[in-house]
Amino acid sequence: MEETPAPSSATNFIRDIIDADNESGRFDRRVHTRFPPEPNGYLHIGHAKSICLNFGLAIKYGGQCNLRFDDTNPTKEDVEYVDSIKEDVRWLGFQWDHLFYASDYFETIFRFAETLIAKGLAYVDSCSTDEIRQLRGTLTVHGKPGPWRDRTVAENLDLFRRMRAGEFPDGAHVLRAKIDLAHTNMNMRDPLLYRIRHAEHHRTGNTWCIYPLYDFTHGYSDSIERITHSICTLEFENHRPLYDWLIDVLELYHPQQIEFARLNLTHMMMSKRKLLELVETNSVSGWDDPRMPTLAGIRRRGYTPEAMRAFCDEIGVTKFNGLTEIVVLENAIRADLNKRSNRAMAVINPIKVVIDNYPDDLVEELEAVNNPEDPAAGTRLVPFSKVLYIERDDFMEIPAKQFFRLSPGREVRLRWGYLITCQSVVKDPSTDEIIELRCTYDPLTRGGNAPDGRKVKSTIHWVSAAHAMTAEVRLYDHLFKLADVSEIPEGEHWKNWLNPASLVVVPSAKLERSLATFKPGDRCQFERLGYFCVDKESTPGKPVFNRTVTLKDEWTKIQKKKGS
RNA sequence: UACCCGAUAGUGUAACGGUAGCACAACAGAUUUUGGUUCUGUUUGUCCAGGUUCGAAUCCUGGUCGGGUAACCA
Secondary structure (H helix, E strand, C coil), X not given: CCCCCCCCCCCCHHHHHHHHHHHHCCCCCCCEEEECCCCCCCCEHHHHHHHHHHHHHHHHCCCEEEEEEXXXXXXXXXXXXXXXXXXXXXXXXXXXXXXXXXXXXXHHHHHHHHHHHHCCCEEEECCCHHHHHHHHCCCCCCCCCCXXXXXXXXXXXXXXXXXXXXXXXXXXXXXXXXXXCCCCCHHHCCCEEEEECCCCECCCECCCCEEECHHHHHHHHHHHCCCCEXXXXXXXXXXXXHHHHHHHHCCCCCCEEEEECCCCECCCCCCHXXXXXXXXXXXXXXXXXXXXXXXXXXXXXXXXXXXXXXXXXXXXXXXXXXXXXXHHHHHHHHHHHHHHCCEECEECCEEEEEECCCCCCCCXXXXXXXXXXXXXXXXXXXXXXXXXXXXXXXXXXXXXCCCCCECCCCEEEECCCCXXXXXXXXXXXXXXXXXXXXXXXXXXXXXXXXXXXXXXXXXXXXXXXXCCEEEEEEEXXXXXXXXXXHHCCXXXXXXXXXCXXXXXXXXXXXXXXXXXXXXXXXXXXXXXCEEEEECCCCCCCCCEEEEEEECCCHHHHHHHHHHC
């Protein structure tokens, strides 16, 4: 476990609220937050925003942050998710002060319900789901009281206890708060508090056959844990009056609920339901497919926790429901990896180069700098010989304007190697495809500098054919070709918008020898191409590298501009 | 057709009644043995209309636009 992340310097409206509360002494200057996921899926980048916010606030103010599993719906939840969520929070660099489960409070919450009944503020409703929906009214039409609303306290208490005792089947009764069926806020129209579910819970087993609903559980959990600021996303704004009502009628310790806008990213789908569908239909390889926005996915993709935290810091926290460009995320990981990644040479789309005037059997070990951003990273030796591979994109038989890489008659530098000049092009006579370049080198330019001081416009990467290792390289791109996935009309098949090129597998890229020692999770920069990491499926016999993100690429930009 | 919330450059955010800043993007240049990095510079903004005030992005009123809300989900 690394040390506690430094507190964020970014200010936001929630910090303003906390500052004001500390000023007034409202919570005795305590700050106690919580991150409350339901263990029904894998965490994604949106959750990272919430995690960084809640844990970050606790660090900033010297307070505490709990991890609490909101596990009130036994049919959707599983320990698999509990475990992955813990792992993800730790990976992001945070450690919770207390670990709780809402199910820890089931007995307490049951007693709260009895108290509510005793106060005449809750009743057992025996209507069907349909009837309840009918009587609740609509957004513009008031609801109406149902036939069971005026049961006596004794009758309600008796029925509720028998619900718990397992005397009734699922759906026979529910417990509802008695508030106001004509309320303009739908959440206040006698909200459901408990339902009967004869289902096994991943923690409480078969102890319970009634389970409290979110609204009835969440505020009480916050109150029990003496949370000061209960931070959630915008869609719970309309729940706050109920949150406050439930705590106030029982005269309990009252945390402050604060809502902020969830994260939306271009080219990304954040809906848990749709992510689950991608997994279940094998549109991706799993929850940790490197194209997924899950923390498991981006971790496998090669993202670092430092970059994720920097990103969350940069995007800020507001109540405005915006759409953040994915390049902001990409910029965060580039900035981090640029400083710490060693460089290596890898040729993804190779074309053979023969240095005609280089001795047939000579192999030279050339010194290469590991990381120009970090002198302490030192140097390594890379083998050079007569037959090399270079990137097919680094050669143009008829060079375009502004293309200053290799072409017939032109001299370029091989990184850490020699200056070479292309003398001729060998083509497959049947297909006309270029299969080989014949070049000459200048023996006086070892290391890359010419004694006469002449300059070349371009430096390209290469590997010695005889010494290269072969590896599978997986090139990842955006999962969705559409920037704003919320624009996909409801009902339209959203999977039509998946990017067919989101994964390009290169079966046999040619890699520099030094990469042979890399283990799964190891990261490096393939010079001029991007940042890569070794995939978990990689083995010594069949190495696999994932592209985390490309480098910025001026040449591709120039080409795109010309094309459009 | 109800209620709640929001609106600052292309995008995301800061300014808390007193000079509209920052990051990313874009554009131009310098440096560079990665068309990377770094550095310098440029372009672009307070949704609209009123009001309060010496002074409004900020406060008030009205409008416009956008988001949320009618699971026995969270």
